[in-house]
Every structure is written in structure tokens, then in C-alpha cells.
Amino acid sequence: xxxxxxxxxxxxxxxxxxxxxxxxxxxxxxxxxxxxxxxxxxxxxxxxxxxxxxxxxxxxxxxxxxxxxxxxxxxxxxxxxxxxxxxxxxxxxxxxxxxxxxxxxxxxxxxxxxxxxxxxxxxxxxxxxxxxxxxxxxxxxxxxxxxxxxxxxxxxxxxxxxxxxxxxxxxxxxxxxxxxxxxxxxxxxxxxxxxxxxxxxxxxxxxxxxxxxxxxxxxxxxxxxxxxxxxxxxxxxxxxxxxxxxxxxxxxxxxxxxxxxxxxxxxxxxxxxxxxxxxxxxxxxxxxxxxxxxxxxxxxxxxxxxxxxxxxxxxxxxxxxxxxxxxxxxxxxxxxxxxxxxxxxxxxxxxxxxxxxxxxxxxxxxxxxxxxxxxxxxxxxxxxxxxxxxxxxxxxxxxxxxxxxxxxxxxx
Numbered sequence: 001x002x003x004x005x006x007x008x009x010x011x012x013x014x015x016x017x018x019x020x021x022x023x024x025x026x027x028x029x030x031x032x033x034x035x036x037x038x039x040x041x042x043x044x045x046x047x048x049x050x051x052x053x054x055x056x057x058x059x060x061x062x063x064x065x066x067x068x069x070x071x072x073x074x075x076x077x078x079x080x081x082x083x084x085x086x087x088x089x090x091x092x093x094x095x096x097x098x099x100x101x102x103x104x105x106x107x108x109x110x111x112x113x114x115x116x117x118x119x120x121x122x123x124x125x126x127x128x129x130x131x132x133x134x135x136x137x138x139x140x141x142x143x144x145x146x147x148x149x150x151x152x153x154x155x156x157x158x159x160x161x162x163x164x165x166x167x168x169x170x171x172x173x174x175x176x177x178x179x180x181x182x183x184x185x186x187x188x189x190x191x192x193x194x195x196x197x198x199x200x201x202x203x204x205x206x207x208x209x210x211x212x213x214x215x216x217x218x219x220x221x222x223x224x225x226x227x228x229x230x231x232x233x234x235x236x237x238x239x240x241x242x243x244x245x246x247x248x249x250x251x252x253x254x255x256x257x258x259x260x261x262x263x264x265x266x267x268x269x270x271x272x273x274x275x276x277x278x279x280x281x282x283x284x285x286x287x288x289x290x291x292x293x294x295x296x297x298x299x300x301x302x303x304x305x306x307x308x309x310x311x312x313x314x315x316x317x318x319x320x321x322x323x324x325x326x327x328x329x330x331x332x333x334x335x336x337x338x339x340x341x342x343x344x345x346x347x348x349x350x351x352x353x354x355x356x357x358x359x360x361x362x363x364x365x366x367x368x369x370x371x372x373x374x375x376x377x378x379x380x381x382x383x384x385x386x387x388x389x390x391x392x393x394x395x396x397x398x399x400x401x402x403x404x405x406x407x408x409x410x411x412x
Contacts (some may be wrong), residue, residue, distance in 0.1 A: 008232055026152075027288045030371030031055060034356065041360035046174070052364035052402060057193065058205050058259045059315075059340065059392045067310035070257065071297040076290050083285030087277040088115025088265070092292045096250070103308065104236040111215065111270045112241060114277055117265035119223050119251040120145060125276050125284075125294075126219055126247050126266065127153050134217070137175055140374050141168055141383065143193045143221065144367075148376050157187075159374055163382065166342065168195045168334050172203045176210035185245075189221040191228050191338025194372045194388035196319075198228050198338035208237045208246065217245030223264075226255030228338035229312035235267065242269045249298065254392075256298045257312050261291040278386045282355045315340050318391045325403050326389075329410060340392035343369075346385045353379070358409040364402075 028036070034055055039045050046053055063069050087093065093110040116122040127136070127149055136155055138146060139162035150157050160174045162394065170173040175186045187206060191198040199207070211218035220234050234248055235241075241248075251264035266276060280286060297303075322342055323333055332345040346355060352368035359365055369386025370378060 018039075029148060031057070031367055034365055034367060034371075037356070038365045042363055044363075046365060050363055052405060053154060053360070054389050054391075054402070055365040055367045056249075056340075056390055056393055057367075059254055059257050060395070061257050061259070061393075064310055064314045066306070067257075068247070068303045068306040071294060074290060074294045074297060076293060077362075079292060080289040082289075083230050084289050084292070086280040086284075086286050087273065088113065088287060088291065089296075090294040092296050092299075093265075095296060096262050096267075099299060099304060100233065100235045100267065103231070103304075104233045104242075105268075106233075106235040107239065108235070108267060112264050112267050112273060114268075114273045114280070115282075115287050115292060116264045116266065117284070117291075119221060119249050119253060119263045120149075120357065121284065122247075122249045122264050122266040122276075123219070123221060124149055124153075124293060125279055126268075127155055129279065130155060130185060131183075134185050135179075135186050136185045136219075137326075138187045138374060139168075139170055139192075141195065141372050142187075142372050142374055143189045145188060147376060162195075164218045164334070164345075168192075169197045169336070172199065174215070176206055178210075178213075178215060183215045183217070185217040187221075188218045188221065190234070191224040191336060193224065193339060194341050194367070194369075195334060195336055195343040196339040196341055197231060197336035200228075200232050204234050204237045208234060208244075211246045211267055212244045217247070219247045219249070221249045223249070223251050223254050224339045225323045226249060226308060226311040227315050227340055230257075231308055231312065232338070237270060241267065242271070244269060245272075247272065252295050252298055255307060256295070258294070258298060261294050263287065263291050263295040266315055315391075318394065318396070321399060322389070322391050322402075325399075326406075329403075329407055331410075334386075340390060340391040342391070344389060346386050346387060350384065350410070351379075352387045353384070355409055358412050359405070362405050362409065364405050364409075 035046050090114055093113040096113045097108050097110050136157035138157055140159045141162040160170045162170050164169050207218055210216045222233055225231050225233055248267040251259060253259040326342060326344055327333060330347040334343045356365055367388040369383035370381035373381040373383045
């Protein structure tokens with residue numbers, strides 16, 4: 001019997017011995033549909049020895065060249081077995097605030113920081129408490145779960161065209177242009193997942209200036225902050241976050257190479273952090289103390305200095321290496337200079353689904369571009385012949401085999 005998890009969304013009209021389901025249907029996020037299909041074909045889950053996780057959005061979790069060793073133990077006292085505080089461990093909140101103050105010149109303290117079990121719960125919480133009448137403005141090509149979050153929460157949103165015409169880099173004023181009919185929350189990942197497009201300097205200034213006005217806010221997801229040279233954060237441009245509706249989301253998942261500990265954070269005005277913490281007091285119950293203790297180790301000052309140097313250097317080299325090989329294969333690159341993905345258009349009208357059909361038997365998979373389409377047009381998406389290739393988890397020594405497998409699939 002297959003151990004592939006069911007992809008059935010649990011339709012509420014499915015009859016069982018106890019009648020229809022009490023839960024509304026909920027399909028999985030697009031990447032999981034790819035993983036389920038992969039396992040059904042290959043017979044083993046992605047991540048098994050011998051598979052090639054090009055579809056996966058996680059970094060290497062081992063020491064990388066020039067980087068610090070990963071902590072192998074963490075001390076947990078009896079005090080750490082008590083209920084965690086809703087806003088997060090005070091020592092971790094202070095360390096996060098100190099990090100942004102030192103490296104980005106931010107003017108924040110621990111009361112501007114709340115710890116979550118990853119970046120997505122932070123995004124979910126902010127979106128959940130948006131006031132009625134606020135509309136989200138988001139690019140049409142963006143991080144896959146944004147659509148699911150907005151749709152599930154019934155948050156109204158407007159799309160900015162992000163396509164081949166503008167090389168997936170919409171003009172910054174398409175985010176900031178005021179609308180007299182409603183208030184606007186700008187939502188973007190920076191660097192962008194899936195494209196790697198990175199907003200810096202004057203563009204960040206423009207976003208921050210707009211979000212410092214009464215009718216505009218900014219929810220900026222900086223999970224890939226360190227995967228740009230130099231690292232980039234909107235907090236370098238924010239004078240007083242307490243006077244804004246700006247929310248900066250960070251995480252230990254990517255740059256600190258620890259997706260499994262599920263630690264993320266939101267940085268915002270103190271009045272907003274209080275609201276989010278009040279929600280956690282009954283809705284989430286805080287975050288695991290052992291995970292927060294591990295994050296404290298990850299953010300030790302001597303480690304951070306090495307990380308901020310090693311991550312951009314290693315992943316910049318990987319980006320260049322794979323990008324040059326892809327162009328020689330006939331892939332058209334639209335990749336920016338951040339993140340750990342290549343955003344590519346397939347040659348000859350091939351679709352991403354067709355490519356995966358060829359890759360699955362080889363133990364490999366990519367993320368289909370249509371999963372990053374905020375319109376969710378599926379097989380009719382204009383992104384159907386785009387792929388997101390992740391070099392995040394790949395070891396340098398896998399390069400030759402990766403290229404051989406992809407070349408065979410493209411030319412089969």
C-alpha cells in the first residue's frame with residue numbers, strides 16, 4: 001500500500017458512517033501536490049537519499065564554506081519547560097532587536113519584536129487582523145502561500161502585473177500609487193520568492209515613505225534577507241516604525257539554515273505587537289522554548305558576523321554557476337540577484353508539468369511556475385512554461401549530476 005498522503009481536500013459532502021465532514025475542504029499548497037505526485041511516481045518521498053530536491057525551498061542545514069558550525073546541542077532548563085510567553089522569550093526578542101539595530105541602523109527595541117513558529121504564522125496573524133476596508137496590493141507572480149492566506153481569510157486584494165514584459169520586476173510606484181477609495185496594504189517578499197528580484201536603496205525608500213502615510217501599510221517578507229550581497233532589510237530605511245503601519249517579517253528558516261526549529265518573527269509598531277501578542281495568548285499559545293533557545297545560539301554575535309559573510313558568498317556562487325549552465329541549455333533566465341532560486345522559462349513551449357513528468361523517474365522535481373501565479377489559472381496560466389529551480393539545499397558536488405539530469409529531461 002502506498003504511503004503517499006492523500007491529496008483529497010476533504011470535501012464537506014463526503015459521506016462517512018458519521019455523516020458529512022464538519023470541516024470545510026482545504027487543498028494542499030501547490031508544492032505539496034508536486035511532492036505527492038513525485039512520490040507516487042518515484043516510490044520514495046523527496047529528500048530520500050538519491051533524490052534531487054530542486055523543488056524545495058530550504059537551505060543547506062550543514063556548515064557551508066566560510067560559515068560557522070551549526071549548534072549541535074542546546075541547554076534546556078526546568079524554566080524552559082514552562083509555558084512560553086505570548087510575545088516570545090525576552091532574551092530572543094532583545095537579540096533580534098539588537099541584530100537589526102547593529103546591522104541596519106534600526107531604531108527598535110524588544111517591544112517591537114514578536115516571535116512566531118515560523119514566518120508564515122506571522123504573515124497569517126497580520127493579515128487576520130487587518131481592518132475592514134483595507135485591500136492588499138500584491139504582484140501577480142509571488143510566493144505561493146500568499147494566495148492561500150488571502151483567499152482563506154477572505155482578504156480582498158489587487159494584482160500588479162509581474163510578467164515577462166517587465167521581467168517580473170513591476171515599477172515600484174505600482175505598489176505605492178494611492179487609491180482614494182480604500183486603504184492599501186502592500187505585500188511582497190524581498191528578495192522575491194520565486195524570482196530573486198530584490199528591492200534596495202531608493203525602491204525601499206519609496207515603499208517606506210508610502211507606508212508612513214495614514215492610508216498605506218507595508219507587509220514585507222524578508223525570509224531571504226541574507227541571500228543578497230549585501231544583505232538587505234527595510235529596517236535600514238525606517239526612521240520610527242512606531243509611527244507607521246509597517247510589518248517586517250524575518251525567520252531563522254533560510255539565512256540561519258534552520259527551517260526545522262520553526263522560528264520566525266514580526267517587527268512592527270509596539271501597538272501592533274501588543275495586538276499580535278494578545279492573539280497568541282489564546283490562539284497560538286506561544287512558541288516552543290527549546291526552539292527559541294536554539295535560535296539564541298544561532299544569533300550569537302560571533303556567528304552572525306560569519307553568517308552575513310558566508311551566505312551571500314556561497315549562494316551567490318551557486319546562483320552564477322547554475323545560471324550559466326541553464327543558459328547554455330536554452331533556458332531563458334529571469335532571475336534577480338537574491339534568494340536561492342532560478343526563475344526560468346522552458347524552451348520550445350514545454351510546460352513545467354511536462355518537465356516534471358520527465359524528471360520524476362530520475363528522482364528530481366521542480367516547482368511549476370503556475371503555482372506562483374496569484375491568479376491561480378492552473379494549466380492555463382501564462383506561467384505554465386516557467387519553473388522555479390531551487391539550489392538552496394544543493395551541495396556543490398551535486399552540480400554535474402544535476403545538470404546532466406536536467407539536460408536529459410529537456411532533450412528527451
